Amino acid sequence: MSAFCRDCLNDIALHDDAMTADFLCPNCGSPRILAHRELHQLSLCHIDCDAFYASVEKRDNPELLSKPVIIGGGKRGVVSTCCYIARTYGVHSAMPVYQAKKLCPHAVFISGDMAKYRTASQQIRQIFDQMSPSIEPLSLDEAFIDLTGTEKLHGDIPAKIIALAVARIEQDIGITVSVGLSYNKFLAKLASDLNKPRGFSLIGKAEAPALLAPMSIAKIWGVGKVMQKKMKSDGISQIGQLQHLDLKYLITKYGVMGDRLYHFSRGEDSRFVKSQRPTKSISNEITLQEDLSDYAALKSLLWKLCEKVSGRLKEKNYAGMTVTLKLKTSSFRQITRSSTLDSPTQMAETLYKVGARLLEPECNGQCYRLIGIGMAGLCGTEQADQPDLIEGGRAKEIKTERLMDDIRRKYGKNIIKKGRNLL
Known part of the structure; x- marks a missing residue:
């Protein structure tokens, strides 16, 4: 049976009956031995960060290491994620925050910092890029990677390259991940969930049907x-x-x-790892602490959401054609209203004006618990917000917003704001 140590990466010669629960690496003494009859044949992996948001928070604040940490806040919010300590109390993702507080009242609740999580995700992606060009991100904290044919490039089998990358993520970025390695996407994803956290599970062709059966x-x-x-x-x-x-x-x-x-x-899955997954839309929404029906109050929240969507459009060099307003009533009925523009935009001011126009007729006494704004019909920025294609008033607004963007890039995001941010 082929085997190696996940910590020192040394190869280990094993007889089929030699691998026991207390077996240690003869080189470094680590119990983290990876052994499988198909070790050299498996090359498609799914890597999933362990309680990603909570792990980043614990990395940045060591005082939280031994405490239950839950990401999510507000009376009406839901749990984005929680650490494994919190999970022992029955807390899980998508659970209402009020329920999580009942199950684990002594937990540390953190509203979350998406900018920080995106930075960590980008750092992880840089490590992934060195493994293979065939990467399919599923979210900030997980991705499929196909290492088929990379043996010559790296001079070693995929399993070892993955183990080396996992060690780099732990050392350089300060979080842990779990890995599933198999011969197709379905089984790789399944395997990554088998032994969390810091897991590394393999599923081969010979064992798949029997493993799946129960x-x-x-x-x-x-x-x-x-x-x-x-x-x-x-x-x-x-x-x-x-x-x-x-x-x-x-x-x-x-x-x-x-x-x-x-x-x-039967353990069969013909899907390929898709290296490029085009972004279809960019949006942002907020669940309100209390139901709101007032147009002015909702419009004030809308502006802040538009700034976030615009910021992401600019960051990714996208513009969009269709603005969509999303509302959820106090009875959980969802309302969406859309408007398609004459030309693409990435400007917060344009997004806000269209969104406010869509919002106004919906403020007819109805109470809302959620408001969101999004941009679809995404394209490049070549034809977006061109001064010669738009009226003078809007051209001035665009020039002002671009000037503000330049100032923020130089001196920080919070250095300059519009007056309506203060409402």
């Missing part, structure tokens, strides 16, 4: 609560049951999803 159907990507309910009513609760059903039956019973159920249950 698992819940919820482990199959795309099988949500509604599909689970339907399948359980048909007597199917474990993946192994799907392995005994033919493709035609599953497609007849579950439509397009039936094809995925058939192949995934």
